[in-house]
Amino acid sequence: MTTILDKVKHVIVVMLENRSFDHMLGWLVNPNAMPAQERAKETLGKSPDHSHRGVMWQLLGHKPLHLPAPTGPITMDGFAASYDSVWRGHGSEVLRGFMPDQVPVLSALASGFAVCTRWFCSLPGQTWPNRNFAHAGTSDGDVNIVPRLYRNPTIFERIEAAGKAWRVYHEGPAEIWCFPALWSRESRNRYGDHADLLSEIRNDQLPEYAFVEPDHGLIFREAFESSDSQHPANNPPKSAGRDFLSGEWLLHYIYTALASRRGVFEKTLLVVTYDEHGGFADHVPPPSDAVAPDDEGKDFHFTLLGPRVPTLLVSPWIPSGLRLPNQPPTETIDFTFDHCAIPRTVRELFAPGSAPLSRREAVASMFLPALSLDAPRPDLPVTRPRELPVPRHPDRVMLGSAALAGPPRPLDDFQQSLVELAQLVDQALRTEAARPLALRADIIESVLASPPPPRVFTTEAERQLYLYDVTRRLQRQPFRP
Numbered sequence: 230m231t232t233i234l235d236k237v238k239h240v241i242v243v244m245l246e247n248r249s250f251d252h253m254l255g256w257l258v259n260p261n262a263m264p265a266q267e268r269a270k271e272t273l274g275k276s277p278d279h280s281h282r283g284v285m286w287q288l289l290g291h292k293p294l295h296l297p298a299p300t301g302p303i304t305m306d307g308f309a310a311s312y313d314s315v316w317r318g319h320g321s322e323v324l325r326g327f328m329p330d331q332v333p334v335l336s337a338l339a340s341g342f343a344v345c346t347r348w349f350c351s352l353p354g355q356t357w358p359n360r361n362f363a364h365a366g367t368s369d370g371d372v373n374i375v376p377r378l379y380r381n382p383t384i385f386e387r388i389e390a391a392g393k394a395w396r397v398y399h400e401g402p403a404e405i406w407c408f409p410a411l412w413s414r415e416s417r418n419r420y421g422d423h424a425d426l427l428s429e430i431r432n433d434q435l436p437e438y439a440f441v442e443p444d445h446g447l448i449f450r451e452a453f454e455s456s457d458s459q460h461p462a463n464n465p466p467k468s469a470g471r472d473f474l475s476g477e478w479l480l481h482y483i484y485t486a487l488a489s490r491r492g493v494f495e496k497t498l499l500v501v502t503y504d505e506h507g508g509f510a511d512h513v514p515p516p517s518d519a520v521a522p523d524d525e526g527k528d529f530h531f532t533l534l535g536p537r538v539p540t541l542l543v544s545p546w547i548p549s550g551l552r553l554p555n556q557p558p559t560e561t562i563d564f565t566f567d568h569c570a571i572p573r574t575v576r577e578l579f580a581p582g583s584a585p586l587s588r589r590e591a592v593a594s595m596f597l598p599a600l601s602l603d604a605p606r607p608d609l610p611v612t613r614p615r616e617l618p619v620p621r622h623p624d625r626v627m628l629g630s631a632a633l634a635g636p637p638r639p640l641d642d643f644q645q646s647l648v649e650l651a652q653l654v655d656q657a658l659r660t661e662a663a664r665p666l667a668l669r670a671d672i673i674e675s676v677l678a679s680p681p682p683p684r685v686f687t688t689e690a691e692r693q694l695y696l697y698d699v700t701r702r703l704q705r706q707p708f709r710p
């Protein structure tokens with residue numbers, strides 16, 4: 230009899246940026262719940278508010294005067310007013326959803342495999358804390374971006390202790406660097422770029438767990454010329470939506486690589502999700518009875534989840550057009566998820582019996598029941614992404630593009646936090662090079678005790694070359710026992 234371990238020997242998680250369920254999949258999955266609005270646009274004049282206070286406004290329908298805000302009643306009718314305060318007269322734009330033909334790759338995978346219709350981000354807050362729930366089952370009490378290092382144990386350490394392999398694939402600085410225990414743990418390289426992932430799919434060299442962080446747009450002159458995260462800040466009007474469309478291309482490349490190697494695909498589960506909703510509207514109230522991950526919450530008690538985000542499960546063992554939960558329901562399994570479902574499922578697959586990462590992760594629902602077929606499907610959908618606009622400055626920074634000679638361009642708060650994080654990683658790598666026999670724990674403690682002062686860059690080229698150098702040194706660093 231085929232077991233789940235026969236069906237899933239590898240898990241790939243792709244986590245994109247800042248889009249809600251209704252915004253991306255509403256017209257495909259629940260068109261009757263969508264407001265009568267124009268099509269969503271790939272570009273925005275200003276990025277919606279997705280701070281903790283802003284998200285609570287969107288959920289409660291009024292701007293909270295104090296934090297912690299009350300957790301109810303959750304009306305889900307504050308999105309337009311919140312965005313109107315950011316960009317006067319444009320509040321209705323965050324209510325719009327993309328038609329399936331505008332997101333053909335996401336729509337093809339949603340129609341051809343499984344959609345989780347009750348997957349919520351882990352808290353009403355920003356990128357770092359929500360991503361940290363996917364890695365550590367907790368945000369260590371944070372609800373907004375706090376550029377710091379976290380000591381929480383992660384799913385990567387759990388499966389490594391069980392003798393399994395993991396890798397992170399990224400372009401430029403990655404948020405996952407905030408866990409210093411992951412900077413270097415053993416001889417095999419644990420970090421690679423997106424091209425490495427595609428190569429390892431084609432050559433049947435995937436680790437048990439692969440996490441894909443998108444390109445956040447820090448090693449080109451303009452974010453939208455390199456990034457593929459779909460973050461609204463990377464999609465200003467002048468970008469022609471290149472970043473948004475590049476996110477679809479990233480999914481297309483990964484899925485096509487899998488579909489072209491049936492032997493690899495038949496033992497791989499691809500999970501596509503988004504870290505948070507990014508200020509875009511959704512109509513389903515998040516649960517307010519979630520288990521708090523720990524006792525670290527101060528201004529927020531972590532019993533309220535954040536808004537829904539699009540999440541797909543892709544495998545030949547999944548029937549076409551599956552909706553979790555089924556409508557009408559035919560299963561007794563709880564298919565309400567947050568990002569803790571990722572470490573819980575990966576831990577049960579590859580490190581069974583290991584300790585949970587947090588109280589919430591311990592009770593999180595798992596998504597393995599979606600792989601319900603007795604044999605892998607012979608029919609697979611084909612993805613056809615939309616054409617990309619031509620970039621204005623295609624030269625990479627290491628080729629010395631003259632366009633990089635100007636002063637550093639402004640960054641959004643998330644990008645700036647990654648620059649600060651890169652400086653911490655840089656200091657650790659330099660310390661390790663100077664003290665090759667030092668224990669990794671001692672090097673981490675030295676960085677925590679004496680973090681570097683903020684680095685001042687005089688040109689965009691200088692900053693991008695620095696970030697590229699740190700990235701490549703981490704991806705190619707030698708083993709230090």
